[in-house]
Every structure is written in structure tokens, then in C-alpha cells.
Amino acid sequence: MEGQRVLLDRIEQVCRKAVENVFGISPTRVTLDFPDQFGDLALNAFHLAKDLRKAPPAIAQALAEELEKDALIERATPVKGYVNLVLHRPALAEGALSPALRAGDSFGFRERTDPSQRIMVEFSSPNTNKPQHLGHVRTNCLGDSVARLLEATGTDVIRANLVNDRGIHICKSMLAYQREGQGMTPESVGKKGDHFVGDFYVLFETRFREEWKRYRDEHPEQSEISRDEFAKISEWMAGARDVLRRWEEGDEEVLALWKLMNGWVMEGFEETYRTLGIRFDRIYLESETYQLGKEIVSEGLRKGVFHRRDDGAVEIDLSDVKLDRKVVLRSDGTSVYITQDIGTTVMKTEEYGLDGQIFVVGNEQIYHFNVLFEILKRLGYEWAANCRHLAYGMVNLPEGKMKSREGTVVDADNLIEEVSRLAHKEILSRQPDVDEKAAEERALNIALAALKFMILSVSPKTTMLYDPKASVSFEGDTGPYVLYAFARIQRMLEDSGLGPDDVEFDPAVLTDESEIRLMLKLVEFPRVVEKAAADLNPSLISSWLLACARAYHSHNRAVPILKADDPAVRKARLMLSRATATALSQGLKLLGIKTVDRM
RNA sequence: GCGCCCAUAGCUCAGCCGGAUAGAGCAACGGAUUUCUAAUCCGUAGGUCCCAGGUUCGAGUCCUGGUGGGCGUACCA
Known part of the structure; x- marks a missing residue:
């Protein structure tokens, strides 16, 4: 991953430097947001205000002038407590595409750290x-x-x-x-x-x-x-x-x-x-582990961590941390x-x-x-x-809780099969002459994408509702929506006649609004991975994937790619597509979802 | 009783360490196809962020108290 965040890291450095130049203070916290409007990036001056002890709008004002001096920044506009940054276009294109094009299937991922945890x-x-x-x-x-x-x-x-x-x-x-x-x-x-x-x-x-x-x-x-x-x-x-x-x-x-x-x-x-x-x-089998723990409890008893009650049971009093008392060994000496x-x-x-x-x-x-x-x-x-x-x-479930005793559980195998069948039907409706074996494999992939994405797009702690109708829908905020963006790119690259190593492009021609928005998504990806891992929250990846796929679909409709008139533009857009495919595939991989080359 | 969690659009869910005009999908409505795959795109409409206080320059987000719901509180696992 080293070197992949160059663009974002460099901009952060530029901001840091600007603060030092203008105020003579090294800021503890530089916050750059991806605001979806106002500009490419936004520097938060409220956060700087704590170090600088000045009003945020004044900070923003002063920094904007300084920031515009840097070649990376095309325009810096102070608005209230923010400095909205418009990046130098070629630098953005270079910074957004190159890491993904170079790193391929390690894009967004880091090598094992040493010493690794x-x-x-x-x-x-x-x-x-x-x-x-x-x-x-x-x-x-x-x-x-x-x-x-x-x-x-x-x-x-x-x-x-x-x-x-x-x-x-x-x-x-x-x-x-x-x-x-x-x-x-x-x-x-x-x-x-x-x-x-x-x-x-x-x-x-x-x-x-x-x-x-x-x-x-x-x-x-x-x-x-x-x-x-x-x-x-x-x-x-x-x-x-x-x-x-x-x-x-x-x-x-x-x-x-x-x-x-x-x-x-x-x-x-x-x-x-x-x-x-x-x-x-x-794989641990409880039949092999259920006897464990007794010696540890005995030792803990000797050390005074636990105490023996009058009735012989061993317990621990955790009421000081609001966890009440807990028996750790029954009075007959067996474990709980x-x-x-x-x-x-x-x-x-x-x-x-x-x-x-x-x-x-x-x-x-x-x-x-x-x-x-x-x-x-x-x-x-x-x-x-x-x-x-x-x-x-x-x-x-829509009817309420799943209860195995009442047979209202949704069986995993049946569910996968059912969704696969629907995916299969969809494939056939699009390609009546598809090879049967390929169709089945692809149907399973799409079904699993739908299922996994649905589950992983709600944050872990949320009590979620499983809606059978929604689960077999492949439109909108779904796994197949993301898969489709990837598949579209694959088809286009196939038709483009480009070799896999042909990654040269002119970064100066990617200036369309739809391209900018997509490129900013690519820049954001490594940061999203870090955040999702730190929070143990895969739904951050799903959200990013949806936003990225949406940006791609929009771009795809907004401008011609394969059919672009200017060869340089065509090439650059294809490279943007390829970089997007890489990023989507990496994100999907983190959710355990395999890509498909066509839908 | 006590403890933990939740409450955001009609529905399902996002909402970053407190920061700009609270977002997406579905459902509804209107549009886009001589295609680079329409499993797509563009648009319209839709909000008392459960309620009441408080902290703050600023609260959907933090604090207190309510209301409603879920879970837990076994010498069950």
C-alpha cells in the first residue's frame, strides 16, 4: 500500500505546510473530507481552530491564499469554516489512476506488517x-x-x-x-x-x-x-x-x-x-474443549480472583464493574x-x-x-x-423473529439455491444461448453477491430485517449492481483491443465532471479500507462500493468511452475504467464476493 | 427491579472524532434505448432525525430525564 495514498498524503502535507507557513504552528489534526459538492476536497478549519485559537473563517481565508500557491491545488475557496479545494486536474488523474493500475490486486491492501499482529x-x-x-x-x-x-x-x-x-x-x-x-x-x-x-x-x-x-x-x-x-x-x-x-x-x-x-x-x-x-x-469441537478451564479456575481460586461460596460453588463478584456475580464452577465441581x-x-x-x-x-x-x-x-x-x-x-423476518421450534427459520442452503435460480433466470433472459455450465456458475456468483452484500451493507450491530422480496431483487443498492459495473468494464476492455500492460494515458484529458467524481472515489478507497478494518465494519466497504459503482454507471452514461472521438480521451477513459474495475474488485474481495466478467 | 442496545423519508438502511443545505435504495410519478450490456442513467415528490431539557460558535451525533421496542440479567449453552 505504501505509495498508494500519495495524492491524499501529499495534499495533507501541503495543508500542514500551509498552516506552518501562515501561522507558524504545526497542526495536530488535519482533516480532509470528500464533500460530494463544493469542490474535490474540503479542509476543515474548525479542527485547526483548536490549535490556532482563531476564528475558523479567518483561518480558512488565510489558508486559501497560501494553498493556491501549490501546484497541486488549482483553486482554494474559503467558505465559512472550510477551504474547498479543487485539485490540479492532471495531478488528480495521475493520483487516482496510477496506484490502482500499478498495484492491481494489491490496490488498497497493505503488506503484512512486521512484526505482524x-x-x-x-x-x-x-x-x-x-x-x-x-x-x-x-x-x-x-x-x-x-x-x-x-x-x-x-x-x-x-x-x-x-x-x-x-x-x-x-x-x-x-x-x-x-x-x-x-x-x-x-x-x-x-x-x-x-x-x-x-x-x-x-x-x-x-x-x-x-x-x-x-x-x-x-x-x-x-x-x-x-x-x-x-x-x-x-x-x-x-x-x-x-x-x-x-x-x-x-x-x-x-x-x-x-x-x-x-x-x-x-x-x-x-x-x-x-x-x-x-x-x-x-475447527474446535466443543466435545474436545468443554472440560477446559477448571484448572485455571482452581488456580484463580488460590490467587483469590475467585472465592468459594458456602454451598461449594465457586464464583466471582464483578458487581464493582456492574457485571454482578457469576458462578464459574458448580457446587459439584463441574464447569459452566x-x-x-x-x-x-x-x-x-x-x-x-x-x-x-x-x-x-x-x-x-x-x-x-x-x-x-x-x-x-x-x-x-x-x-x-x-x-x-x-x-x-x-x-x-417481516413476520417477526425466526424461531426454529416454530419452523420459521430461513434455511441457508435453500436460500442460496432460491436466489441462484432467480439469477439463472435473469441470465437466460439476457443470453438465451448461454453455455449451461457457465450460466450456473455465474448464477451462483451473482446470488452470493446479492446475499452477502445485503447482509454486509447493514452495519454489524443493527438488528436487521430480512425481506425475502428485496433479497431476490438485483436492482438498486445491491451486490449485482456493483458486479454489473465491473462486468461492463470487462466487456469494454475486451472490445478495446488494449493489452493488459498497456497503461499509459494522458492525465490531462480527464476533465469531465463525471470523471472527476469517479476519480475522487478511487482516491478515497485505501482510506475506506483502513477505516473499515479499524472499526471492524464491512458496511463501510459496501457503502463505498455502491458510491463508486454509481459514479461509474453515471460516467458511463454521461460520456462515450470506447467511442470517444479523440484517441487520447478514449485511452484515458479506458484506463479510468480499468482502475475502477480494480478498485471495485478489491472492495468486493473484502466482502468475500467474487467478480463476474459478464452478467 | 437492574444492565446493555436501538428509535432518521411510506418501507429497508447509511450518516466518519460534533461541522456546510440530513443521504441512498425500494415503493410512487415523469423522462432516456439507431447501445459501449437498460441488472443502467437523468429527474420530481417525500423529514418534528421519538419527546423534553442541557452542553457547544455549531447537536441526527455528546449529557440528563422521559416514551416506545429489542436483548440480557441460570449452579443452560
Whole structure:
């Protein structure tokens, strides 16, 4: 990335120098905005006022004159507390295009810094009793994109997935399978493994409800019995608990079935991840980590971080930081959720020598992670300060919340398939004679672009509404809109007869308003990447992509490119297109979206 | 009860460390196609930024108090 921000850096230097020349003070903060109107860039004099102790309009006035002396600045106009800058046109063109043309697929990205920070990003964390739904799609997309953003800014990233493969939920699927599915396999019924197992989870739920209803019918005096109350006396629930007990005792038959069914589910998950284009460096299984943490708690008990209550349970009092009291070891000595997370977090850090960890987990666990990080801090782990919970909001449906028990969840695999089908239809309507295999691959790409972009264009913490109608629309603020801009450029470059290394152009001819606006977008890109990575917020990339694609589409309509009369103009516009394609592709890459050469 | 989060156009969402006249898409309406791909472009209309105070030269943004909604507050995960 070094050298890529030359233009912006140089302008900042020019501003800094101007302040020094006029006021004799080196400013602490030079703020340059991309204002979309008034000019190319705007220097904020309000911020300078703090250092200079003068009225912003007076500062702007004085600086404007000084700034215009520099060759980079065509015009500097003081307006209220701003200096609106119009850049020297050829310098803007050179500064906007050359970095992208030269750097190609490293444009906007930084080499790994040395010594590099090594950060683990944990995301997805599915349960192995049912297939993944839209909520998982959000953590999958977010986690992957955040990992890419960190990598792009020079961090060494480990992608981890902590799979919850044990517990009562899997036992429910197992029991239903034992009772009603013996001999069946995913192959025998032609189903993906995770869906196959999920069906037995649903079957358990169905049987349980039938039993509950029967009970209420047979015991009118108990007709108001709650689900939780009935669970205590349910035969099906007792069966599931028995399976769990036998699992914990190491019962071979139960373990064998557990391994078999988990294997099916994991195969299904792998397929889903492959389709989504998501990979992990490390998969942790909770069955292998759930015992961790006890020794750390014992040691913490000795050190006085925790204390033992009269009833034997071990707890920590965090009420001084408003986190209340938290039990970390039951009175029978077994661990709770937080215990294994303490152990797992320490283990991960030691395994990879991590400088920090990011947990991409839903916002309903904010309290849990606050407690976890506070405990780690009190245990003396310095890296605890570099642990962050990226708490994303839930995904709701127009009808309300998704509830797996009520079958109102949006299944990830089905969703991808459905959107792919629509994309496929769109492709066929445009190119009836398209090669079938190419069409399918492209349809999947476009579908994933639509889906990922939709999810990643709302900021992580926002509780978002999933609108099925909007999700299958490929117009407006969508992934396909951005893809289309890229594809258009590819087609044009193909038709242009230019070689890939032919990057010479005359920067003086790019003077159209639509070109200026587009070039300013290109200049802004590296800065947006930095910001998005620092904020762990991919939606900043989506916003930029939309603005850039929009600027390109406008430019494309406003002036002829391939058909420009003047060869020098034609060439320069093609180079602008190529630079734009590079930038769009880089931005899309950060969202985990692959480009297509035609739509 | 206590804690955290949210409230911006009819709908879905942006809004940078407090800075210029609060933006985009969808939906509505009007236009652009002898094409370089119309999955596009141009335009019109649409706002009490939940309410009331406060801080500030300046508040959608920060503070306090309300109202409404979500989540959490297990010896569940």
C-alpha cells in the first residue's frame, strides 16, 4: 500500500505546510473530507481552530491564499469554516489512476506488517443438530469479511470455528433417530447430512409436542402446564436426557451414534461453507474443549480472583464493574459455559501465540463476553485487553423473529439455491444461448453477491430485517449492481483491443465532471479500507462500493468511452475504467464476493 | 427491579472524532434505448432525525430525564 495514498498524503502535507507557513504552528489534526459538492476536497478549519485559537473563517481565508500557491491545488475557496479545494486536474488523474493500475490486486491492501499482529477471528459457531440458517449466514459473512479486512491491513489472521457438537440438542436428534430412523442415512434418502439430522431434531420436537398435548388432554386439571414444566415429566425429554447421561459416561453405542450423526452434519456444513466460499484455519469441537478451564479456575481460586461460596460453588463478584456475580464452577465441581470459554480462550492464545481475539457472536451474548474478558483480565492475561466481541444484531423476518421450534427459520442452503435460480433466470433472459455450465456458475456468483452484500451493507450491530422480496431483487443498492459495473468494464476492455500492460494515458484529458467524481472515489478507497478494518465494519466497504459503482454507471452514461472521438480521451477513459474495475474488485474481495466478467 | 442496545423519508438502511443545505435504495410519478450490456442513467415528490431539557460558535451525533421496542440479567449453552 505504501505509495498508494500519495495524492491524499501529499495534499495533507501541503495543508500542514500551509498552516506552518501562515501561522507558524504545526497542526495536530488535519482533516480532509470528500464533500460530494463544493469542490474535490474540503479542509476543515474548525479542527485547526483548536490549535490556532482563531476564528475558523479567518483561518480558512488565510489558508486559501497560501494553498493556491501549490501546484497541486488549482483553486482554494474559503467558505465559512472550510477551504474547498479543487485539485490540479492532471495531478488528480495521475493520483487516482496510477496506484490502482500499478498495484492491481494489491490496490488498497497493505503488506503484512512486521512484526505482524496475529489475531484470531472466531465465527459461525453452529450447533450440530440442524442445518445453518440466516443468522449463521450473518456471522459467516461478517467473520469472513472482518478477517479479510484485517488481512488487508497487515494483520496475520487465524479463522476459527468453535462447533457445538455436544449437549442436549444433539441428543434429541439422536433419540429421534434411534426410535424412528434406524437404518436410514443421508444417502438413502438423498439429503444433505445436516438437513437429514435436522429432520430428526424436528421429529423430536413434533413427538414432544404431541406428548405434551396428549398429556393436557388426559389431565384437564393440568391443561395450563407450561412447556418447561412438562419437559420435566416428558418421556421423550427423559429419553434425551438419558442419551446425554450415557454420552457423558462414555457409552460406546451412544458415542458411535453421536460420531455417525455429527459426521453427517459436519459434511453438510462443509458443503455450505464451500458454497459460501468460506474457510477456517482451525475447527474446535466443543466435545474436545468443554472440560477446559477448571484448572485455571482452581488456580484463580488460590490467587483469590475467585472465592468459594458456602454451598461449594465457586464464583466471582464483578458487581464493582456492574457485571454482578457469576458462578464459574458448580457446587459439584463441574464447569459452566463461562468456565469452558475461559479455558478455550487461553488455549487458543497459547496454541497460536495470539495477540488478540475477535469473537463474531450475536449481541445476546454481550454480557457473557463482558464477563469473560473481565475475568481473563483479573486472571492477569495481558492479551485480554485485545479481545473483542463483535456483537452483531439479529436477523428478523417481516413476520417477526425466526424461531426454529416454530419452523420459521430461513434455511441457508435453500436460500442460496432460491436466489441462484432467480439469477439463472435473469441470465437466460439476457443470453438465451448461454453455455449451461457457465450460466450456473455465474448464477451462483451473482446470488452470493446479492446475499452477502445485503447482509454486509447493514452495519454489524443493527438488528436487521430480512425481506425475502428485496433479497431476490438485483436492482438498486445491491451486490449485482456493483458486479454489473465491473462486468461492463470487462466487456469494454475486451472490445478495446488494449493489452493488459498497456497503461499509459494522458492525465490531462480527464476533465469531465463525471470523471472527476469517479476519480475522487478511487482516491478515497485505501482510506475506506483502513477505516473499515479499524472499526471492524464491512458496511463501510459496501457503502463505498455502491458510491463508486454509481459514479461509474453515471460516467458511463454521461460520456462515450470506447467511442470517444479523440484517441487520447478514449485511452484515458479506458484506463479510468480499468482502475475502477480494480478498485471495485478489491472492495468486493473484502466482502468475500467474487467478480463476474459478464452478467 | 437492574444492565446493555436501538428509535432518521411510506418501507429497508447509511450518516466518519460534533461541522456546510440530513443521504441512498425500494415503493410512487415523469423522462432516456439507431447501445459501449437498460441488472443502467437523468429527474420530481417525500423529514418534528421519538419527546423534553442541557452542553457547544455549531447537536441526527455528546449529557440528563422521559416514551416506545429489542436483548440480557441460570449452579443452560
